[in-house]
Amino acid sequence: MKNFINSIVLMSFVIALSTVHAGTSETEQKINDAWLDGKLDTAILFTEHLNALKIDTEVKNGVAFLSGEVNSDVSKDLATEVAISVEGIKDVKNNLKVNAPKQKGKEKDSVTDNLTDASISTAITTKLMLNSNIDSWDIDVDTSNRMVTLNGSVPSGEQKTLVEKIAENTSDVKKVNNKLEVR
DSSP: OHHHHHHHHHHHHHHHHHHHHHHHHHHHHHHHHHHHHHHHHHHHHTOTTSOGGGEEEEEETTEEEEEEEESSHHHHHHHHHHHHTSTTOOEEEEOOEEOOOOOOHHHHHHHHHHHHHHHHHHHHHHHHHHOTTOOOTTEEEEEETTEEEEEEEESOHHHHHHHHHHHHTSTTOOEEEEOOEEO
């Protein structure tokens, strides 16, 4: 009888510990998601061509969910790029609605081209800022006609190559001219 009671007490203790451990893991995930959500909100806030007041973010299990509205398809793509560039975010579900202002002909093309160039520069700059392996303070990103020019200095050849690859892998980039100097 004493062994039976000891067994029940031991089983109860094991079950209680496993429940506490499972709760801790779930709590840690919620804290991590909240941290990522804050990083994402900050990245969107500092992205010049996105209105952070019109974009809602939520992160669940490392997946970012975007909702709200933007002015163009380019801005919608930019929001996705900004979100995926946040270290720790595994995937992005972009549910943003596009409410484009009405424009005509060449004016529309010019605005779209300028927005695309600005979006490219912003996406690259954001990726560089959020990458802990890059000292991005001395890097200038300029884009014209989807051609990116990188100016400034980095501490190593390895960082120079990494910055170039990040720029090349950014949506809509045609070519990268890497003028970065190694200090």
